[in-house]
Amino acid sequence: MRYPIPQHRASEIQAVLHALDGAERVVLTTHLNADGDGTGCQAALVSLLRDRGCEVRIINPTPFPDLFRFLLPDPDPVLEATDPDAAAWCEAADLCIVVDTGEVGRIGRVKPMVDSLPKVVIDHHPEGDSPIEGVYLRDISAAAAGELVLDLVRTVDGPWSRSVIEGLYVALLTDTGSFRFSNTTAGAHRAAAELVERGANPDELHRQVYGSVPLRRYQLLERTLPTLRQSDDGRVAWMTVSLADFQELGCDASDLEGLTDYPRGLAGVEVAILFRELERGVKLSFRSNGRVDVNALAREFDGGGHVRAAGALVQGSLDEVRSRVMERVAEGVARELAGESGGPVAGGEVEGERDAAGSGAGRER
Ligand SMILES: [Mn+2]
Incomplete structure (x- = not known):
């Protein structure tokens, strides 16, 4: 392995892999108004899970953003939550993986569909007021949930498909604001470097994500x-x-x-x-x-x-x-x-803002 996985992550990754064992039909979801991190992780996880023989659907509380569709592997794994088949598909599933949030309220209309399923949560936000119950891979020091998914893929050594490489690069790119926000750690750069070495093209991916301004x-x-x-x-x-x-x-x-x-x-x-x-x-x-x-x-x-x-x-x-x-x-x-006691306030990112209505309508990133 090119660089070590932190010990606390490694043990949570083992628990997640244990939860994936035997799963055959998996629902992937993320927070309302999915961003590059949520969708990039989903693209990578579809690839990983299909490689393990699972049937997978992405069912998000709000429509899958067109901007990030290019990350998805074929055949198209997206089933919109408004699709009449979505609830039935979930009913016959045996696992739900939630990425980039651990909050019940943030998965909106998907919540009732996946209520009875065992869950894996992969997240880099601090625990909120109403946590989703499940097996957690959480590290608030991760720049993006994609950094954690990368450690999961590294643990099982692949698949190193386009969806994994580009999905996880875009997750890091977007959540760090093109590697300039305060979460742009050495770990974020190491993860990005590994993805570039495996074939991610920073120039092309940046243009795909940011070079299409209307x-x-x-x-x-x-x-x-x-x-x-x-x-x-x-x-x-x-x-x-x-x-x-x-x-x-x-x-x-x-x-x-x-x-x-x-x-x-x-x-x-x-x-x-x-x-x-x-x-x-x-x-x-x-x-x-x-x-x-x-x-x-x-x-x-x-x-x-x-x-x-x-x-x-x-x-x-x-x-x-x-x-x-x-x-x-x-x-x-x-x-x-x-009242400042010196030094900047710790942590936090330009991500995860929420509004009082709890509708998630205000989320920007
Ligand atoms: Mn994120």
């Missing part, structure tokens, strides 16, 4: 950038996406990707906020540059997430919500920086 995304930026503001003390910056612009341009949630980089990138900013006007209420996306725990800020509005990325859904008109939020955020930031 024009409307730049048009939305053109309309949104003029709303960029910075507080007098410079610590907070924010932008606003109006419902009218969003609808006129025919945008979807994926078009908001990267917008918070603009307020977050301003000199002196500790906290960036994106206000997104909805038909009912306002979606807040918080990002921290590392000194302020935005999970704590989001919790003040019944939201949550990670220390460096969090979200909330607030009822009220845009103007009213914005002034209320700015007031509380100014207080929160002042309090956090005053």
